[in-house]
Amino acid sequence: MFIKKMELSEGAILLNPITAKKMNMKKGGKAVLHLGIWQKEVKLILNKEIDHDVLKVPDNLFGFTIPEDIDFDWRTEGRDLYLGPVLGIVRGVRMANINKRSLKILLRWVRSYNQHKGLVIIFPLSEVQVDSTSVKGFCYHPGQAGTMWMEGDFPMPDAVFNRPIAGAGNKYHLLEQITGGRFFNSRGTGKWEFYQALLKNPDASSLVPHTEKFTHFEQLFTKLEEYQVIYVKKRFGARGYGIIQMKKTAHAIEVTRVIKGTQIKEFYKTEEECKDCLKKIVKKNRYIIQQGVPFENNRKQVDFRGYIQKDSSKVWQVRGIIGRLAKPGSVITNLRYTEKILPGEDALKEFHGYAQKEAETVLSNMNEACIRAAESLDMNIGHFGDVALDFIVDQKGDIYFLEANSNYGHESLGKINDHELRKRVFESPLEYAKALAGFGDRQEGG
Numbered sequence: 001m002f003i004k005k006m007e008l009s010e011g012a013i014l015l016n017p018i019t020a021k022k023m024n025m026k027k028g029g030k031a032v033l034h035l036g037i038w039q040k041e042v043k044l045i046l047n048k049e050i051d052h053d054v055l056k057v058p059d060n061l062f063g064f065t066i067p068e069d070i071d072f073d074w075r076t077e078g079r080d081l082y083l084g085p086v087l088g089i090v091r092g093v094r095m096a097n098i099n100k101r102s103l104k105i106l107l108r109w110v111r112s113y114n115q116h117k118g119l120v121i122i123f124p125l126s127e128v129q130v131d132s133t134s135v136k137g138f139c140y141h142p143g144q145a146g147t148m149w150m151e152g153d154f155p156m157p158d159a160v161f162n163r164p165i166a167g168a169g170n171k172y173h174l175l176e177q178i179t180g181g182r183f184f185n186s187r188g189t190g191k192w193e194f195y196q197a198l199l200k201n202p203d204a205s206s207l208v209p210h211t212e213k214f215t216h217f218e219q220l221f222t223k224l225e226e227y228q229v230i231y232v233k234k235r236f237g238a239r240g241y242g243i244i245q246m247k248k249t250a251h252a253i254e255v256t257r258v259i260k261g262t263q264i265k266e267f268y269k270t271e272e273e274c275k276d277c278l279k280k281i282v283k284k285n286r287y288i289i290q291q292g293v294p295f296e297n298n299r300k301q302v303d304f305r306g307y308i309q310k311d312s313s314k315v316w317q318v319r320g321i322i323g324r325l326a327k328p329g330s331v332i333t334n335l336r337y338t339e340k341i342l343p344g345e346d347a348l349k350e351f352h353g354y355a356q357k358e359a360e361t362v363l364s365n366m367n368e369a370c371i372r373a374a375e376s377l378d379m380n381i382g383h384f385g386d387v388a389l390d391f392i393v394d395q396k397g398d399i400y401f402l403e404a405n406s407n408y409g410h411e412s413l414g415k416i417n418d419h420e421l422r423k424r425v426f427e428s429p430l431e432y433a434k435a436l437a438g439f440g441d442r443q444e445g446g
Helices: 017-022 100-110 170-178 191-199 217-227 271-278 344-352 356-380 411-415 419-436
Strands: 002-006 012-015 030-035 038-046 054-058 073-077 080-084 086-090 119-123 134-140 149-155 159-162 211-213 229-234 244-248 253-259 262-268 287-291 295-297 300-310 316-326 338-343 386-393 399-405
Touching: 012 017, 017 038, 086 419, 100 119, 100 419, 119 149, 159 419, 191 211, 191 287, 191 356, 191 399, 217 229, 217 244, 217 271, 217 287, 253 271, 262 271, 295 344, 300 344, 300 356, 300 419, 316 344, 316 356, 316 411, 316 419, 338 344, 338 411, 344 356, 356 386, 356 399, 386 419, 411 419
Parallel strands: 002 054, 012 038, 030 080, 086 119, 086 159
Antiparallel strands: 012 054, 030 038, 073 080, 119 134, 134 149, 211 287, 229 244, 229 287, 244 253, 253 262, 295 300, 300 316, 300 386, 316 338, 386 399
16 A cells, blocks of 8 residues: 555545455545554545555555655454554664665665565664654655665654664653553563563573572682682673683682783682782672583583574564584683584584484473473563573573573574574564554465
């Protein structure tokens, strides 16, 4: 359905009679037209000269931009006519955060546009205002000469995906209200919050290593004595920066600190020496202490990442799992510190030494655990639709989740050359947004 403007009496719309019949709309009847969250009562006029896939509207009906070559799906509910979907991606805090580079990056999420139709709009948080019905931003416009984006004023979207996390607070809450809860990935997942989310879910409480908020150094050394290996992590952090691994050895405390660009390993003979080093770094309420459950292959750490998403089904799906082997001496497996990346089943066989059937069984357990962990986020933190989950599989085959990333990178998917997985990971968020907007599978009218 294409929206075309023409000179018409205010509050009237024109449709071909055959299209109107398909919509169960009657000549001269009143309809409520919806586009994004914008809506207006209009009078229906039938005209055989109108193309079947065109809706004619008055020049001044909208207070925003609607490109005439954008193809919309439609659906009706009684006398309500919904055109869409109108989908949004929040990018940054203000318009200055949306530039050529960021728009080029965001193309990855809209390459499957032909499956979605409608408007896909990139806009900043600054556009979210009380009673907003429109936003300034950029709409995906594949017919635009020289670029795939058109700048303008557009209707406030039906459903919104947050990429990347741009902050928190009142604007996010307001956008959740405006969209009726159809705003997802609106929150980050701090490590303490993630631990608590799983702990509160009886089906997932066994899937996390013991974790405490850091309060004092006596507590830290008690946990080190208890577990022999612990991690001290910032509650909010990315790329492994700021992580501290502590190991109790026969004659010393081994401390490895991850500082941007490098890892520093130090040895302390006494707890007091160790405390003197760390007290300037580790602060109350900013760090957590976590039981170490590392698994090593040839003294190289191994962990896994699962890509978990919702799509038009609106339920969590495991898109894929990868295994990562760290470089020698590294206490983290972020891409810059990774020696090898393999698909999940291959990693279980090569890094853990599982036979085929054992690997298949553990992989099935990993898939189930990832779903339970993702469900825990929705239950206890907020509305999510796209996360990466990092976890360990120990020597017994038990699974322990370390953190969730709702603003994760995709470089690892390129390293394993799984182009189909990469494609699905980029497609799913807008599929889910479309379903939230009411235009999911078999809901479209045209």
